[in-house]
């Protein structure tokens with residue numbers, strides 16, 4: 001059964017990744033670039049609020065996704081400020097902050113929020129662990145990808161093809177959880 005899900009985001013890269021991921025689950029994505037208010041709070045709060053807002057605006061079921069890079073040695077910065085920090089400090093600024101830092105543990109987190117006009121939002125968290133490289137590598141992907149070396153690899157996300165990143169990324173894990181849940185819900 002092919003189902004169509006409206007994905008609300010302004011980020012084309014996310015759409016490209018999500019389309020590749022959903023193919024495996026027989027879900028088709030309809031991309032809608034509808035802005036929604038990003039409230040102060042953690043990823044879960046932002047995803048819940050955004051999904052509820054968009055479902056009521058569009059009068060139908062929607063998903064939104066909120067993600068970020070969390071660096072342990074920086075007290076989990078930039079975290080929920082990832083988007084702003086990427087535009088202002090950039091990857092070069094992050095590398096400067098990490099200059100003498102030995103513990104380079106970091107994780108990407110992604111939260112998918114699903115909501116219909118008649119229900120409360122459901123959320124699905126995906127994380128991937130890794131560490132921060134000493135310089136940028138690769139030009140695949142977007143934003144922090146050239147900085148992030150996933151655990152078990154010696155390459156950054158920026159050096160991996162999107163199809164490879166899509167096999168195990170934070171976004172793959174949150175969207176997979178959502179897709180499995182949706183399949184389960186629609187079984188009867």
Ligand code: IMP
Pocket residue numbers: 011065066067068069082083084086108141142143144145171
């Ligand atoms: P958003 O608020 O969910 O759109 O994402 C916050 C920011 O996190 C994005 O603007 C990117 O800077 C960063 N980000 C989220 N996911 C990824 C990813 O998969 N790779 C690299 N950067 C990401």
